[in-house]
Amino acid sequence: MEALQYPIGRFEPLPDYSPAMLREYINDIxxxxxxxEMAVxxxxxxxxxxxxxPGGWNISQVVHHLADSHINAIARMKMALTEEKPIIKPYDEAAWAELEDVKNTPINVSITLLHALHTRWANLMERLTPEQWERSFIHPEHGRRFNMKTVAANYAWHGKHHLGHIQGLKERMNW
Known part of the structure; x- marks a missing residue:
């Protein structure tokens, strides 16, 4: 079950990230x-x-979740870049995945949103100074701060993680 839930393994933050690693994360994003889009x-x-x-989201929910999660991620990053160590607001991802917009909106809408959002997000990160990469926010559920380097690493992983869910299901089902 662990391999189905975490097809690329769990996210493991590093103490620091090199400029080359950050470029790779930006490209992943x-x-x-x-x-x-190609996977679905x-x-x-x-x-x-x-x-x-079993017990996981369907592919449609995964795609809409990526849009919801990454909207929150870029907003959190922008808060950290414009405010001094803001405390971000968590949200109930599972409850969001059950809302009517997820059930009644075609996934191409969220894919289009992801294209636009990720272009903006990558453009933002490509232009961060070393000092800006060190800026951070506080996540109250985790009780600690996250700098922009860790956020980039985490969301590069997050995208691959959910892409792995889609690709793994397709492979197992022979689609």
Whole structure:
């Protein structure tokens, strides 16, 4: 079950990240929408409703979750860049995945949103100074601060993590 839930393993933050690593994370974030779009392009309505694991979200929910999560991520990053160590507001991801917009909006809407959002996000990160990469926010659920380097690493992982859910299901189902 662990391999189904964490197809690329769990996120493991590092003490620090090199400029080359940050460039790789930015590219991962920039490329994610295209990879998601390619992963779901030939799936039908039935397949989009299939959970990637028992008790997990269906593919449609995963795609909409990526948009919801990454909207929050860029907003949190911008808060950290413009405020002094802001305390961010967590949200209930599971409850968001059950809202009517997720159930009644075609995934191409969230994929289009991801393309635009990730372009803006990558453009922002490409231009951060070393000092800006050190800026941080406080996540109250974790009780600690996260600098922009860790945020970039985490969301590069997050995108690959959910892409792995989609690709793994397709592989297991022979789609």
């Amino acid at each position: 920039r490329d994610l929408p295209t990879l998601v 392009q030939n799936l039908d309505a039935f397949q989009l409703q299939k959970p990637y694991r």
